[in-house]
Amino acid sequence: MPELRLGLNDKVMFESTGRSPTKGKSIEMEDVKFHQCVRLSKFENDRTISFIPPDGEFDLMTYRLNTQVKPLxxxxxxxxxxxxxxxxxxxxxxxxxxxxxxxxxxxxxxxxxxxxxxxxxxxxxxxxxxxxxxxxxxxxxxxxxxxxxxxxxxxxxxxxxxxxxxxxxxxxxxxxxxxPYFTTSGIQVRYLKIQERSGYAALPWVRYITQNGDYQMRMPDSIKSSKLPPI
CATH class of the missing domain: 2.60.40.1170 (Mu homology domain, subdomain B)
Structure with a gap:
């Protein structure tokens, strides 16, 4: 049951410590919600996401950005x-x-x-x-x-x-x-540390990917005569 610590380019963390991001820019996350395995007190104190992961795949956290993003x-x-x-x-x-x-x-x-x-x-x-x-x-x-x-x-x-x-x-x-290898929000994993006390060799691995959610665009409100050339 290893303990994992995850650090992100979180704007609040950089402002509280007086540091500046080494690469890219920091992001300001809103409405952050964590999986129940995350130690909330640790995050509130130093913005470190510390947790012991459950078995299988799970969503560690969700958040919202108050920024305008043009359709990809x-x-x-x-x-x-x-x-x-x-x-x-x-x-x-x-x-x-x-x-x-x-x-x-x-x-x-x-x-x-x-x-x-x-x-x-x-x-x-x-x-x-x-x-x-x-x-x-x-x-x-x-x-x-x-x-x-x-x-x-x-x-x-x-x-x-x-x-x-x-x-x-x-x-x-x-x-x-x-x-793949792309994030709309600009979020970056600064580090992922695995504290494995049993001596088992564990290697952290991070992969970025952006997937569509409920992604829709309206059809034209009226039928437009565009004089389309024949196929």
């Missing part, structure tokens, strides 16, 4: 409806993070009318697939490098205009992704 992957849609006979989508996606990072296993789910048929696609990267049981198109991009922008075109036959004009009921675009 920005998606916009242009939609053109041709008098109820067909509908076309132009989807643009831009990675709004630094070029040295890449998002992996990106999935962009674009809702389409339930009675759409005869799909055709053209994607600048990755592949697009129509999933009729979910009434959406899934655009998959295996690796999306920071700073890059790509587009995808989709064309559907449209027997009716069911749900097409009702913007209140139109589902949003949802996005899934993960970015």
């Amino acid at each position: 992957i920005w998606v916009e849609a242009l939609v053109e409806n041709y008098t109820g006979t067909r509908v076309e989508y132009l989807i643009r996606a831009k990675a709004q993070f630094k070029r040295r990072s890449s998002a992996n296993n990106v999935e962009i789910h674009i809702p389409v009318p339930e009675d759409a048929d005869t799909p055709r696609f053209r994607a600048g990267i990755g592949s697009a697939q129509y999933v009729p049981e979910k009434a959406c198109v899934i655009w998959k991009i295996k690796q999306f490098q920071g700073g890059k922008e790509f587009s995808m075109r989709a064309h559907f036959g449209l027997p009716s205009v069911k749900n097409l004009e009702d913007s209140d009921k139109r589902p949003p675009i949802s996005i899934k992704f993960e970015i």
Whole structure:
């Protein structure tokens, strides 16, 4: 049952000790909540996160940042409806993070009318697939490098205009992704110490990864006539 001590680039700790961060910058965490294994008195005294971990995987802490963060992957849609006979989508996606990072296993789910048929696609990267049981198109991009922008075109036959004009009921675009070696908050692990009294050799290991949560973007409020070129 080793005891672990974790130090972060916590702004309050640096201010209380009069020190300055050696790399990067400190962050100010709010609404910090710890797993029950953390010794709260130790954190309140010197901002050290000390704990004996339970078995298995667990969430050590959660926190909130009072800062504005721009969407990591920005998606916009242009939609053109041709008098109820067909509908076309132009989807643009831009990675709004630094070029040295890449998002992996990106999935962009674009809702389409339930009675759409005869799909055709053209994607600048990755592949697009129509999933009729979910009434959406899934655009998959295996690796999306920071700073890059790509587009995808989709064309559907449209027997009716069911749900097409009702913007209140139109589902949003949802996005899934993960970015390894990257943190949106800028949090950094300053140290991870393992106090193993039994003599067992234990090695600390830290991995950063950012994953999407409830990540959605609205479809356009109205059907826009953008004179999209044919596929």
